[in-house]
Amino acid sequence: MATVVGQVLNDRYEILEKIGEGGMAVAYRGRDRVLGRVVAIKVMRPELASDTGFVARFRREARAAAGITHEHIAGVYDTGSDGPYHYIVMEHVEGESMRDRLRREGPLPLPEALRIASETAEALEAAHQAGVVHRDIKPHNILLGRDGSVKVTDFGIARAASAPSQTDTSSVLGTVNYVSPEQARGEPVGPQGDIYSLGATLFEALTGKPLFDGGDRLAVLHKHVYDRPPRPSELRPGLPPEVDSVVGHCLEKELARRFASARELLSYLSACPRVEETTAVRAAKSRARRVLSGRLSAALSWMHGRGVWLLLALLLSVGAVAGVVRHVSLGAQAEMARVPDVLGMGSKTARETLEGLGLAYRRVGSRPSDDVVADAVLSQDPSPGLLVMQGAVVKVVLSGGPSYVLVPDVTEMALAPAQTNLEAFGLRTGDVRESYSEAVPAEYVASTLPAAGARVVPGTSVHIVLSLGPEPKVPGGPPLPPPPTPDGGREEILNYVVPSDIGIEDEVEVTIEVADENGTRRIYQGRHRAGARIPPQKIKVTEPTTARIFVDGKLLGERQYLP
Numbered sequence: 001m002a003t004v005v006g007q008v009l010n011d012r013y014e015i016l017e018k019i020g021e022g023g024m025a026v027a028y029r030g031r032d033r034v035l036g037r038v039v040a041i042k043v044m045r046p047e048l049a050s051d052t053g054f055v056a057r058f059r060r061e062a063r064a065a066a067g068i069t070h071e072h073i074a075g076v077y078d079t080g081s082d083g084p085y086h087y088i089v090m091e092h093v094e095g096e097s098m099r100d101r102l103r104r105e106g107p108l109p110l111p112e113a114l115r116i117a118s119e120t121a122e123a124l125e126a127a128h129q130a131g132v133v134h135r136d137i138k139p140h141n142i143l144l145g146r147d148g149s150v151k152v153t154d155f156g157i158a159r160a161a162s163a164p165s166q167t168d169t170s171s172v173l174g175t176v177n178y179v180s181p182e183q184a185r186g187e188p189v190g191p192q193g194d195i196y197s198l199g200a201t202l203f204e205a206l207t208g209k210p211l212f213d214g215g216d217r218l219a220v221l222h223k224h225v226y227d228r229p230p231r232p233s234e235l236r237p238g239l240p241p242e243v244d245s246v247v248g249h250c251l252e253k254e255l256a257r258r259f260a261s262a263r264e265l266l267s268y269l270s271a272c273p274r275v276e277e278t279t280a281v282r283a284a285k286s287r288a289r290r291v292l293s294g295r296l297s298a299a300l301s302w303m304h305g306r307g308v309w310l311l312l313a314l315l316l317s318v319g320a321v322a323g324v325v326r327h328v329s330l331g332a333q334a335e336m337a338r339v340p341d342v343l344g345m346g347s348k349t350a351r352e353t354l355e356g357l358g359l360a361y362r363r364v365g366s367r368p369s370d371d372v373v374a375d376a377v378l379s380q381d382p383s384p385g386l387l388v389m390q391g392a393v394v395k396v397v398l399s400g401g402p403s404y405v406l407v408p409d410v411t412e413m414a415l416a417p418a419q420t421n422l423e424a425f426g427l428r429t430g431d432v433r434e435s436y437s438e439a440v441p442a443e444y445v446a447s448t449l450p451a452a453g454a455r456v457v458p459g460t461s462v463h464i465v466l467s468l469g470p471e472p473k474v475p476g477g478p479p480l481p482p483p484p485t486p487d488g489g490r491e492e493i494l495n496y497v498v499p500s501d502i503g504i505e506d507e508v509e510v511t512i513e514v515a516d517e518n519g520t521r522r523i524y525q526g527r528h529r530a531g532a533r534i535p536p537q538k539i540k541v542t543e544p545t546t547a548r549i550f551v552d553g554k555l556l557g558e559r560q561y562l563p
Contacts, residue, residue, distance in 0.1 A: 003018070004028070004043060004085060005017060005018060005028070008033070009041070009080070009082040009085060009087060010080055010082045011033075012032060012033050012034050013030050013031070013032060013033070013039065013041055013078075013087070013089060014030055014031045014033060015028045015030050015041060016028065016029045016030055016031060017029050019040070020097075022140070022154075024044065024045060024048060024058075025042040025043055025044050025045060025088075026042070026043050026045065027040055027041070027042050028040070028041045028042075028043065029041075029092060030089075030092075032077075032089070038092045039077060039089050039090065039091070039092050040074075040089070040090045040091065040092040040093070040153075041087050041088070041089055041090075042087060042088045042090065043085050043086070043087045044058060044085075044086040044087065046084065049084060049085075049086050055081075055086050058079075058086065058088075059079045059086070059088075060412050060413075062076055062079040062088045063076075063079065063409060063411065063412055063413070064130075064131075064132055064413055064417065065127075065132060065155035066079075066408075066409055067130060067132075067408040067409060067410055067413070067421040067424075068126055068127050068130045068132060068155065068421075068424070069373075069408075069424075069425070070122070070123055070126040070127075070373070071149075071344045071371075071372065071373070071376075072119045072120065072122050072123035072126075072149070072150045072151060072152060072344070073123045073126065073127065073151065073152050073153075073155060074090050074091045074093060074143060074151040074152065074153040075090065075091040076088060076089070076090050076091075076155070077089045077090060077091065081501070090153065091151070093143040093145055093151045093153075094145060094146050095143060095144045095145040095146050096143070096144055097139060097140055097141075097142065097143055097144070098116065098139035098140075098142040098143075098144055098201070098205070099138075099139035099140045101139075101144055102139055102204065102205065102208065106208040107205065107206055107207055107208040107236065108205045108206070110206070110239065110240075110243070110274060110275070110276050111274040111338070111340070112148070113202060113205040113206050114202075114243075114269055114272055114274060115148075115340065115341070116142065116144070116150055116205065117198060117201070117202045117205070117269055118266060118269045118270065118345075118349070118353070119149070119150035120137070120142055120150055120152055120198055120201075121198060121262045121265050121266045121269065122262070122266065122345070122346070122349070123150070123152040124137070124152070124191070124194050124195070124198065124262040125261070125262035125263050125266065126424075127155055128191040128194070128261070128262060129420070129424060130417070130420055130421050130424050131416070131417040131420045131421075132155055132417075133189060133190060133191055133193065133194060134152070134154070134155055134194050134197075135183070135189050135193065135194070136154060136178075136197070137152070137178060137194050137197035137198050137201060138175055138177070138178040138197060138200075138201055139201055139204065139205070140175065141153050141154045142201065148341075149344075176217050176220045176221055176224075177200065177204075177210040177211060177212065177213070177220060178197040178200040178201060178211075179197065179221065179224060180192070180193040180196035180197060180224070181196070181224050181225045181253050182255070184221040184222075184224045184225050185225060191261065191262065192255050192258050192259070192260070194262070195250050195258060195259050195261075195262060195265055196250060196251060196252075196258065198250060198265070199247050199249075199250020199251045200250075200251065202246075202247055202250070203229070203232055203247055203251070206232045206236055206239065206243070206247075207232050207235040207236050208235075209235060211224075211229055211230075211251070212224060212227065212229075225253070229247075229248065229251040231244040231247070231248065232244055232247055238276040239276060240272060240273040240275075240276070242268075242271065242272045242273060243272050243273075245268075246265070246268045246269060246272060249265075249268070250265065266349055267349075267352065270349055270352030270353045270356050271352060271356050272356065273356070274340075274356070274357055335389065335390050336387050336388065336389060336390065337357045337358050337359055337387070337388060337389075337390050337392070338357075338385060338386070338387050338388075339359070339380075339382050339383065339384055339385060339386045339387075339388055339392075339394060340353055340354065340357060340384060341384035341385070342354065342377050342380055342384075342394070342396065343377050343378075343379070343380060343384070344372060344376050344377060345376060345377050346375055346376055346377075347363065347375050347376070347377070347396075347398055350377050350396060354394050357390075358390040358391060359388070359390070359391070359392055359393070359394050360391060360392065360393040360394065361393075361394060361396065362393050362394070362395050362396070363395075363396055363397075363398060364395045364396065364397060365397050365398075366378070366397060366398040366399065366400045367397060367399070367400055368399070368400045368401065369399040369400065369401070372399040373399060373401065374399055374400060374401030374426075375398055375399065375401075376398065376399050377396045377397070377398060377399075378396075378397045378398060378399040379396070379397045380394055380395065380396045380397075381394070381395045381396075382394065401426070401458070404455045404456065404457055404458075405425050405426050405427065405455075405456060405457075405458055405460075406425070406453055406454070406455060406456075407422075407425070407427065407448065407450050407451065407452050407453060407454045407456060407460075407462055408421050408422065408424075408425050408452060409452035409453070410422065410445050410448060410452070410464075411440065411444075411445050411446065411447060411448070411452065412440055412441075412444050412445065413444060413445050414443065414444060414445075415432065415443075415445065415464070415466060418445045418464060419464075422462050426458035426459065427456070427458070427459070427460055427461070427462050428459060428460070428461045428462070429461070429462065429464060430449075430461035430462055430463035430464070431463045431464070432463075432464045432466060433463070433464070433465050433466070434465070434466045434467075434468050435465050435466075435467065435468060436467070436468045436469065436470065436471035437467040437468070437469065437470070437529075437532075438470050438471075438529075438531050438532050438533060439529045439530060439531045439532060440467040441467060441469060442467055442468055442469035443466060443467065444466070444467050445464055445465070445466060445467070446465045446466065446467040447465045448462050448463065448464055448465070449462070449463045449465075450462060451506075452506075490540075490541055490563065491538055491539070491540055491541070492538070492539045492541055492561050493536050493537070493538060493539075494512065494536065494537040494538075494539055494547055494559065495533070495534075495536050496510070496512070496533070496534050496537075496549055496557070497531065497532070497533045497534075498510060498528050498529065498530050498531060498532050498533075498534070498551065499530065499531075499551075499556070500530045500531040501530075502530050502551065506529075507527040507528060507529050508527065508528065508529075508530070508551050508552045509525065509526075509527050509551070509552050509553070510524070510525070510526055510527070510528055510534055510549070510550070510551055511524070511525045511549075511550040511553075512524040512525075512534075512537055512547060512548070512549055512550075513547070513548045513550070514539055514545060514546070514547050514548075515545070515546045515548070516542075516543050516544065516545045516546070517543055517544075523537055523539070524537050539561060541561045541562070541563050542563055543563055544560070544561070544562055544563070545560075545561045545562075546558060546559070546560055546561075547559045547561070
């Protein structure tokens, strides 16, 4: 793919440097000249850009992903085309991918691996609630900010690539180490497919090894469908059994046995112990069990035939020894806990996370926030990372949600996902109407009122206009000559279609002016989308006349008429 570094797409997005590439696109760091911010720009590979059907799906899915707003999802800002380049503009995350982190450092500490999995699951829960399935969860698509926070990227792109008309299976399946059994069989992939992929990702984060490896792609796919996944503790002894259980339930072959939702997975992740059983702890437990076993054998020999009262005394002795075992075990671990980072978590998840570490959760208030969703943690005290005694209280302030919301862009979505997106933003669906559209396929949303990006109060009704597709053309005979006018002139009909390559997703203002010896006058002004046909305009020609066509104030056409 020829480099585009140094180019400016649509006079707005400056390409600064290449930062990565995948099977479908090449990623660049760029700058938005209009808003003055650094962005990530993914430019589609040329072999895919030549497939017009794929380009349409690519952009439609990008718009669907843009409708999801969540702190752990890399935002989609824009999508467009400039000549041969089709691109998506996304949030730029300063940091590295989870894949780069694993390659550099190997397996992650248990608390960090579970935190990353939890934040990824929160992102999936938000996307699934909005009707969007990722289909390509893997360490490459989990970005870690400089503060360690998670941003999941490439929502919707994998869905576009998995459409039936796409024949290049190498680009569709991508990295096969994380595909679910149903995806490996070529079946439809739902939210539980993302849960399987997250389980495979968590397995690798804990062990430093892929879930299934060795052999070619088909061999790995076969293992996803038929082979029993290993337990993480088989490769990393000392992991709590609860972690093995959670990973195993993510990786169930049958959907009925797998976690039903990301929300259910979150509840189990929050309950997992964050401390591994060290060699010292296991040795202490083993010594205590051997002592208990020896004393129990001696006591049984002495007690043989001496009656129930001696048996009762023995049971009490066993209880005391068990207490000693527990004391030895707990004494091998520090009675301290490191405060986790619960900022941005939902209140329930934050409570479960803190209590799972032996800390107490206390809500001390709430306040509005335009950056943190309602009922999520806005601030915490003590701060993340501090070492405190077990049982310490962590005070949290919850977000009351924004004082306003932005209407999401639901154009080119089906009605049901559009309504789900509106509800996710705290908005209601108003009237649903139908109208012909040259730019939007039938049964998809053509426009909304208020329009996308408008600031409204929560609970506002958003009216939806569904497309009926292009207006049917009525067949007719050959065109009639222009009718004569009473003063000897004639009448011309000006037809105009807004160019489809203007690179603007929203409506533009079209103005038509006519100039002759009597001066200049405006005969039409209206707003249309790219590719739309304006109403035919009648121009009376009695002397040399010039018609000029402006789009958003820029002259795009000029026509001359003679009497």
